[in-house]
Amino acid sequence: xxxxxxxxxxxxxxxxxxxxxxxxxxxxxxxxxxxxxxxxxxxxxxxxxxxxxxxxxxxxxxxxxxxxxxxxxxxxxxxxxxxxxxxxxxxxxxxxxxxxxxxxxxxxxxxxxxxxxxxxxxxxxxxxxxxxxxxxxxxxxxxxxxxxxxxxxxxxxxxxxxxxxxxxxxxxxxxxxxxxxxxxxxxxxxxxxxxxxxxxxxxxxxxxxxxxxxxxxxxxxxxxxxxxxxxxxxxxx
Amino acid sequence: xxxxxxxxxxxxxxxxxxxxxxxxxxxxxxxxxxxxxxxxxxxxxxxxxxxxxxxxxxxxxxxxxxxxxxxxxxxxxxxxxxxxxxxxxxxxxxxxxxxxxxxxxxxxxxxxxxxxxxxxxxxxxxxxxxxxxxxxxxxxxxxxxxxxxxxxxxxxxxxxxxxxxxxxxxxxxxxxxxxxxxxxxxxxxxxxxxxxxxxxxxxxxxxxxxxxxxxxxxxxxxxxxxxxxxxxxxxxx
DNA sequence: GTGCATATTATTGTATGCAATATAACGGCG
DNA sequence: CGCCGTTATATTGCATACAATAATATGCAC
Numbered sequence: 001x002x003x004x005x006x007x008x009x010x011x012x013x014x015x016x017x018x019x020x021x022x023x024x025x026x027x028x029x030x031x032x033x034x035x036x037x038x039x040x041x042x043x044x045x046x047x048x049x050x051x052x053x054x055x056x057x058x059x060x061x062x063x064x065x066x067x068x069x070x071x072x073x074x075x076x077x078x079x080x081x082x083x084x085x086x087x088x089x090x091x092x093x094x095x096x097x098x099x100x101x102x103x104x105x106x107x108x109x110x111x112x113x114x115x116x117x118x119x120x121x122x123x124x125x126x127x128x129x130x131x132x133x134x135x136x137x138x139x140x141x142x143x144x145x146x147x148x149x150x151x152x153x154x155x156x157x158x159x160x161x162x163x164x165x166x167x168x169x170x171x172x173x174x175x176x177x178x179x180x181x182x183x184x185x186x187x188x189x190x191x192x193x194x195x196x197x198x199x200x201x202x203x204x205x206x207x208x209x210x211x212x213x214x215x216x217x218x219x220x221x222x223x224x225x226x227x228x229x230x231x232x233x234x235x236x237x
Numbered sequence: 238x239x240x241x242x243x244x245x246x247x248x249x250x251x252x253x254x255x256x257x258x259x260x261x262x263x264x265x266x267x268x269x270x271x272x273x274x275x276x277x278x279x280x281x282x283x284x285x286x287x288x289x290x291x292x293x294x295x296x297x298x299x300x301x302x303x304x305x306x307x308x309x310x311x312x313x314x315x316x317x318x319x320x321x322x323x324x325x326x327x328x329x330x331x332x333x334x335x336x337x338x339x340x341x342x343x344x345x346x347x348x349x350x351x352x353x354x355x356x357x358x359x360x361x362x363x364x365x366x367x368x369x370x371x372x373x374x375x376x377x378x379x380x381x382x383x384x385x386x387x388x389x390x391x392x393x394x395x396x397x398x399x400x401x402x403x404x405x406x407x408x409x410x411x412x413x414x415x416x417x418x419x420x421x422x423x424x425x426x427x428x429x430x431x432x433x434x435x436x437x438x439x440x441x442x443x444x445x446x447x448x449x450x451x452x453x454x455x456x457x458x459x460x461x462x463x464x465x466x467x468x469x470x471x472x473x474x
Numbered sequence: 475g476t477g478c479a480t481a482t483t484a485t486t487g488t489a490t491g492c493a494a495t496a497t498a499a500c501g502g503c504g
Numbered sequence: 505c506g507c508c509g510t511t512a513t514a515t516t517g518c519a520t521a522c523a524a525t526a527a528t529a530t531g532c533a534c
Binding site: 017059062063066068074087090091093094097098101102105156157158159160163167 | 254296299300303305311324327328330331334335338339342393394395396397400404
């Protein structure tokens with residue numbers, strides 16, 4: 001029993017309505033890699049963990065499926081997504097396509113306060129890289145993604161922001177699956193370079209740096225077709 | 238009773254699984270403007286129309302909410318989305334940001350057969366513009382959107398394709414709400430121009446044309462803040 | 475007749491129950 | 505011993521039932 005991962009996430013939080021809370025908790029767990037790709041997420045288990053009925057658990061899983069973080073197979077259930085190399089390529093292609101434009105919009109609208117906030121985020125990120133331990137790694141992953149998300153937020157376009165949230169989350173899955181270097185996430189210095197370029201309103205180089213940054217992350221992936229590609233989601237751990 | 242729109246869509250189709258079928262049918266109804274923005278979509282009514290329980294109806298509505306075509310307000314129910322002028326701007330900003338890149342990818346991969354297909358789509362579109370009647374208008378709206386979607390499909394990036402589907406669908410809502418010109422959709426000739434540029438592998442002008450095309454659509458919108466902005470979804474018709 | 479408090483109705487939120495499907499366990503047979 | 509068909513178990517798909525909330529109607533005071 002309990003073949004599903006007994007994820008160690010905080011199932012408590014009085015605020016917010018059921019489904020969303022569950023969805024957020026599971027998403028965090030996936031993005032922070034406490035839930036491995038392919039892990040089965042049974043409705044009963046999820047419901048049990050959060051003390052809700054299968055109805056809500058199911059709704060949360062469905063929502064995560066829309067975000068591409070979970071695959072639901074008919075009559076078989078929900079699994080943490082296991083992006084194929086091709087999907088991985090498309091995710092990063094999407095980021096290359098979208099992030100320069102977002103950065104450009106952000107550059108046009110950014111305020112001094114926001115620039116400062118970005119700097120603080122960077123500092124935090126740097127601090128975490130120095131620390132050891134699981135939780136520091138997780139926080140680092142999150143901070144690294146948050147950099148890109150904050151830029152999207154600054155751009156002021158909620159639609160692009162949501163799309164980026166999806167892309168960043170799925171990127172985390174891809175890196176977990178295909179990343180080679182020990183560096184848990186993207187190069188910290190590159191983030192800094194982008195910000196300094198942004199600070200001097202040098203949009204073009206900022207965009208260039210962003211593109212290279214994404215390419216660097218991608219270069220660290222080993223996207224060769226694995227032997228058993230998708231073989232029942234790698235035996236659905 | 239039956240305050241919800243009695244939409245005249247075919248509620249029958251043996252193939253495909255419940256939720257998805259409902260979702261697609263309602264989405265089509267929204268995109269083709271048979272369902273006006275703000276229309277209430279009660280779970281019972283939707284379920285009744287498709288002869289399924291509220292469970293499935295609810296799931297379909299939730300899915301549409303994720304696509305931005307429906308707003309669900311807690312304890313109040315689901316309504317056909319009523320994008321604010323600001324949302325409208327963001328939707329088109331997103332399209333300006335994304336479509337040139339998609340077009341570029343498409344240009345790199347397009348085959349002769351696909352180019353021909355695009356031409357046929359254009360012909361069909363032209364034919365529909367000549368015709369009169371509601372159903373021709375609807376088909377025209379769809380064809381016009383399909384042009385952009387086919388480009389996304391040719392680009393080979395499923396993620397961008399899905400994103401474009403969302404944007405095109407929401408654009409239809411925006412045009413329904415804020416469009417001024419009688420032309421139900423975008424300029425037909427501009428589509429043609431883009432394709433000819435694509436035909437001679439002239440990516441740069443194709444992208445330029447696409448940008449202008451989007452700007453033209455946007456220029457036809459009257460995005461001044463309406464008097465009762467969001468006043469309970471315009472009295473939730 | 476208007477305004478407000480109350481009661482009634484309708485609709486949504488959530489849990490539970492049953493049928494259908496898939497997975498796993500079992501046992502005979504080659 | 506391995507293979508295959510059967511049975512048993514677990515899990516999902518869907519519908520229904522009940523509780524909670526919002527919308528509406530009613531009645532009373534003024």
